[in-house]
Amino acid sequence: xxxNLEIPDGEAxxxxxxxxxxxxxxxxxxxxxxxxxxxxxxxxRELPCPANxxxxxxxxxxxxxxxxxxxxxxxxxxxxxxxxxxTHYGRVERRSLPGVATAYPRxxxxxxxxxxxxxxxEALYVAHxxxxxxxxxxxxxxxxxxxxxxxxxxxxxxxxxxxxxCPNQA
Numbered sequence: 001x002x003x004n005l006e007i008p009d010g011e012a013x014x015x016x017x018x019x020x021x022x023x024x025x026x027x028x029x030x031x032x033x034x035x036x037x038x039x040x041x042x043x044x045r046e047l048p049c050p051a052n053x054x055x056x057x058x059x060x061x062x063x064x065x066x067x068x069x070x071x072x073x074x075x076x077x078x079x080x081x082x083x084x085x086x087t088h089y090g091r092v093e094r095r096s097l098p099g100v101a102t103a104y105p106r107x108x109x110x111x112x113x114x115x116x117x118x119x120x121x122e123a124l125y126v127a128h129x130x131x132x133x134x135x136x137x138x139x140x141x142x143x144x145x146x147x148x149x150x151x152x153x154x155x156x157x158x159x160x161x162x163x164x165x166c167p168n169q170a
Contacts, residue, residue, distance in 0.1 A: 012133060013124065014048055015039045016085055018077030027121035028076045030141035036134060037124075042077070047088050049073070056127055057086060058117075060094025067095060068131040076120040097126050101151050103144035122148055125159060135159040 015028055019041050023029045032039050040048055050071035056063070057075075073089065075082040102118045118126070125138045125148075139145035140162040149156055 013037050013072045013074060013128070014050060014053070015074045015076050015120070015124070016042045016047070018042050018075075018081045018085065020081055021077055026076070027119045027142055028124070031121070031124075031138065034137060036128075036136075039076075042085055049089065049092065053092055054095045055086065055089045055092045056097065056123055057094040058096050060096040063095040063097055063127060063130050065130065065132055068133065072127055072131070074120060074124055074127065079117060097123060097130070100126055103148035103151060119144075126152075129154075129156075137162055 013036060015037055017026070017028055017039050021029075028039065031037055038048075050073070053071040053073050054060075054063075054067055055073045055075075073092065075085045077085060097118070100118060100122070102122055119142075121138065121142050125135055127133075128135045128138060135156055136158045139148070139156075139159040142148070145160050149159070
């Protein structure tokens with residue numbers, strides 16, 4: 001069951017994080033205190049669904065700057081788990097990202113990673129960049145940040161600098 005959720009200013013992105021993801025391999029976990037994000041562990045009793053939200057999903061229409069005032073929902077889990085998580089948001093409009101290459105070193109033993117699939121933190125960064133949201137601190141703890149930004153042709157030092165407002169807690 002989904003429920004509408006008021007997202008205060010500064011929390012325009014909701015990340016539904018699968019509890020099955022290992023924290024030591026999770027690219028989103030270091031951002032759990034970031035002021036622009038709200039991370040909710042899945043499964044949960046009631047799935048949050050901000051009013052007028054859009055779901056980042058490979059089968060949606062392309063995300064654009066016209067979506068800048070709408071809350072984002074990002075699913076953080078293996079591709080197999082994210083697909084089942086998405087079924088709970090069947091009535092939420094979907095948006096996709098342009099073809100961007102991942103820098104995350106992965107190999108799925110089950111062959112469930114789609115060609116061009118991004119790590120969650122990469123998708124978060126690109127979604128914030130496209131919609132004109134702040135990227136400050138989003139890649140500060142991502143080991144492949146430099147390689148990822150180079151592949152985008154970007155030099156975004158703010159994204160790689162840890163903000164004083166979002167301390168990392170180990």
